[in-house]
Amino acid sequence: MTGHSRRVRQWLVPIALLGAWQLAVMVNDGLNVLPTPTEIGRALTESLIDGRLAADAAHTFAAALASWAICLLIGIPLGMALGTFSTLRTMLSLLIELLRPLPAVALIPPAVLVFGFSWKTEITVTVFASIWPLISSSRAAIEGLHARIFEVAATLHLSKWHTLRSVVTPAAFSQILVGARLSFSLCLVVSVVAEMVGNPAGLGWGLVSAQEAMRASETFAYLFAIGVLGVCANFALGFAVRRLLPGLAQAS
Template sequence: MRRDDILRIGGFIVLLALLAVWELASETQLVNPVYLPPITRIGAAFARLTENGELARQILGSASRFVAGYAVAVALGIVIGVAMGYFRAGYLLLEPVVELLRPLPPPAIIPLAILLLGIEDRMKIFVIAFGCFFPVVVNAIQGVAGVDRVLFDTALTFRLSTREILWKIVLPAASPSIVAGMRISLAVALILTVIAEMVASNNGIGFFILDTERAFRITDMYAGIFTLMVVGYALNRIFVAFEGRALAWYFGQSRQERT
């Protein structure tokens, strides 16, 4: 067995140990079991909510907002980022706007978004897209700026058009940086989905967590939180698998350079 495999198993053992400590501390009332119920009770709540379909309904309610906001951010981020990175005029025109808006915490625009868009899904999608846009656009700019100049010289030698240069040279060369920005934005999208639902929604996993807390259904609240953790972990693993396949050439090249 490889060392990495052993360490991964060790990581799961550490997680199980932490859950066991939680269970023991709650059962022996070292902590207040009302506010930190035993893991077994949370598991029972999770099973009940899964069986009656409540968790599935809330996750599906969040999924459409999450996917729409993330997709809009990725599409706009790549297009605008590549344009800013490749065309000097594009950079000079858009850089002040991007740098002015980038430090603004996305939750701070929720009140404005509610005023302009109401409390429907379009408001939540806008907030998600706003927060996810900047990691993608910044990484796209950096990725394009880091393209080897020799590639551009080669393109000019073969008289490639601007469209061909962007499609055949710039995008492939900048893709590792762009994908890194997409991965960052994936976590941001999940966070903002939950925040937006807590502020203004009547469904979704964020709403469910806040609603169960207000109703003092503490085990249900924890079940929602754990569900969110599992969803986040699964999304990250899926994206890592996609990244490994899409950028297999890049990771192979990196390994060769290290050896």
């Protein structure tokens, strides 16, 4: 199968579903509460023209990116430390097991009490939900390294810092990269959820506002925009990894 025919086949099912949706709403009066795909497309175009959708998408993406940066700065060093030092692992194991199962939405009420309905609430909730894959993958990457790596480093009389920087980190990076990509996807999802409840801005708030105003076409337009943003962001991240770190991209 050629690349062109594969791409064509990928679009067959979505196009067929849109056609069936359009036809079902037009012929069934019981479904008239649903907008047709053409009405959604019109609402999407109008939102793009007046700039609201672009501004909301920019806010959501910026919040997700900022949250991801915080996750990277905290999650990777913490996970690597947990995988390296058994004493630290013992000290923090109970706290981690208590916090990790908590759903992110449960943190929204206390975050609102502390920060109000603001971007701080959104960032806090998003980081809390998205940091765990990074901690887990970084810890597992360190724990999964072969003991011979450390034996070679000791034979070469490398310091602990040199061993960590030049030996351990490159060997563990491909597995850490998997956690980083999962964390980025979670940042986008949780940012939208946090905007629905804890921060009146972005795509999440736009979706809720359209629903409360009973603007069905705009509601589905925002839903479509959220999906497109996720696909584009994931594609951009994958492209960057393939261009900058081709060997690691294949390993992940």
